Amino acid sequence: MSANGILPDTRLTALFESGVITAERPPADGQIQPASVDLRLGGTAYRLRASFLPGRSRTVSECLDSDLKMHTVDLSQGAVLETGCVYLAPLQERLKLPAGVTAMMNPKSSTGRIDVFTRVITDHGEAFDRAPEGYDGPLYAEISPCTFSILVHEGDRLSQVRFRQGVHTPLRDITVSVDLSGFEDGIVGYRARRHAGLVDLSKIGAHPAARFWEPLYAPDKRLILDPGEFYILASREAVTIGCDEAAEMAPIATEIGEFRAHYAGFFDPGFGTDEAGGTGSRAVLEVRGHDVPFILEHSQAIARLVYEPMAEPPGRAYGQVSSNYQKQGLKLSKFFV
Structure with a gap:
């Protein structure tokens, strides 16, 4: 290594x-x-x-x-x-x-x-x-x-x-697309409710999701992003980060769409791997619409993952430590229930 x-x-x-x-x-x-x-x-x-x-x-x-x-x-x-x-x-x-x-x-x-x-x-x-x-x-x-x-x-x-x-030595990068086919109960994502109240960061799983988030549906597999609104969506692809690598979600080319597709971007080694209990893990996407309404379609490219090597494998992979998002699909923050 x-x-x-x-x-x-x-x-x-x-x-x-x-x-x-x-x-x-x-x-x-x-x-x-x-x-x-x-x-x-x-x-x-x-x-x-x-x-x-x-x-x-x-x-x-x-x-x-x-x-x-x-x-x-x-x-x-x-x-x-x-x-x-x-x-x-x-x-x-x-x-x-x-x-x-x-x-x-x-x-x-x-x-x-x-x-x-x-x-x-x-x-x-x-x-x-x-x-x-x-x-x-x-x-x-x-x-x-x-x-x-x-x-x-x-x-x-x-x-x-x-x-x-050492120097930044990317292994590869992959583009992930958005899933608008529907997860549980046909929900494709969530839009944040403005003026919803206070989120107490010391209280995990204590905030009723319905007070803060509006579930979204896309029967035609299309979603219109409104300028200035905040959305939680998920990738169509399952994401796997091997134990000898780490990844970061990077800004996608601006010509692809009028939106920003991530805030938090670190993916730890072991995310989504079978041995760490992460089979089928998706990338959750924090999306904000920009200047004009924009139509997002199922399978449209929305973000980019850049992989780079670990100096050595971790002692414990993601999922083998306390983790809130291993094996996630469309998932809100840990503060909501």
């Missing part, structure tokens, strides 16, 4: 032990996944006037000392982050990356499926969700709830980080 590639759980544990990852508290149960580490919110967040990147010459703290920060939100006892607002939360984890190791971040699946736009910022950052080799500093989560206001607490995990050793 090549030494280059995505670092597995055994190596991620070693990153904590060696000080590459430091945190205010020891790793929590389930925080280290087969090919990623969940990132925990610190005790405060800041309401911002707008999103930003610090650029090469500034730290995030220096940017906040300008007029970007409107007020401070205490997360220690829980706080509501409202739709249409932009927040920045220092994360508990910090990085001190050695030569040859880079970091990539992404929203967790459960975050993307509730339409919370989340990305990570670093000091001197010129791009979101990236930390270059040699980066030594804090991490911050930018959080913008788009449809549902959310109740968050210190320690909640909205983002995750992957570590790559």
Whole structure:
């Protein structure tokens, strides 16, 4: 097995032990996944006037000392982050990356499926969700709830980080298409209900889905995406990620359609594999319509999966650890029942 590639759980544990990852508290149960580490919110967040990147010459703290920060939100006892607002939360984890190791971040699946736009910022950052080799500093989560206001607490995990050793060496990429033939009870997807109420991120399986989501049907296997609306759909193809590889859902070419087809994009080794109990797993698609109404048809290409090698197989594959989305079909976030 090549030494280059995505670092597995055994190596991620070693990153904590060696000080590459430091945190205010020891790793929590389930925080280290087969090919990623969940990132925990610190005790405060800041309401911002707008999103930003610090650029090469500034730290995030220096940017906040300008007029970007409107007020401070205490997360220690829980706080509501409202739709249409932009927040920045220092994360508990910090990085001190050695030569040859880079970091990539992404929203967790459960975050993307509730339409919370989340990305990570670093000091001197010129791009979101990236930390270059040699980066030594804090991490911050930018959080913008788009449809549902959310109740968050210190320690909640909205983002995750992957570590790559060596250069980015894709193995292959595949295009997945949308399934509008109907799942259980003929439902092809869900559209988020606006003004539906609050999603408490500490309560798993406690929110009645019908209050937040409208089921969708497509008797003619066509669905019209309305501009600005948020949808949960699923791929027609079953997706399999071998234990020697990882994948990320990447933006599809803009000429294919007037929509964005993902927020959270990491697929761990073992997802969808028979040996990890994932036979038939689909990719769930978080879709937002853009400028004009757009007709989506059954089997239409909607997203792209980019595969790359693991540096070595994980100690436990996805599905052999606590996982909410193994063997999934059309599935809402874990917060709903």
